[in-house]
Amino acid sequence: MITYLYWIVVLGLAFGAFFLLAKRTYWRAAAGCAAGILLVGWASYVFHFEQVFVKRFGGVMSITIPSGQLHIATTWKDDNLWVENYDPKTNTCYFYEYSKGNVLEGKVVIKDCNPLAGAALK
Incomplete structure (x- = not known):
């Protein structure tokens, strides 16, 4: 819901700026201003707000597990x-980091990791 509200505000600002400037026959400025608002809104969402909305406000995010791997756990760090x-x-565990905007993604590989070995010992 919060994501829809965000995009309604961004689109409203872009269309509002376009129509205000286009009303006075400044078509180039109107198109440039609207495009700039849309670009800044998109970049802000991708590089900052997407994961913040999911974590703090109950947004929706989809992640696909690579083929041949089994999902073990998911956690938030900041x-x-x-x-x-x-x-x-390959008996390997992988930790993948999904950061804001996928700019600084981390990957940790643990070789000879068998998460089911502890269950077999009990």
Whole structure:
């Protein structure tokens, strides 16, 4: 819901600026201003607000687990999402970081990781 509200505000600002400037026959300035508002709104969403909306306000985000891997756990560290997967073919665990805007993504590889070994010992 918060995402829809954000985009309604961004689109409203862009169209409002366009129509205000276009009303006075400044078509180039109107198109440039509207495009600038849309670009800044998109960049702000991708590089800052997407994960903030998901974590703090109950937004929706989709992640696809790579083929052949099994999902183990997911956790938040600050505003970054960390996902742990297990590849049974190579006996390796992978931690993937999904940061804001996918700019600083991290990946941790743990070799000879068998998350089911503890269950077998009990």
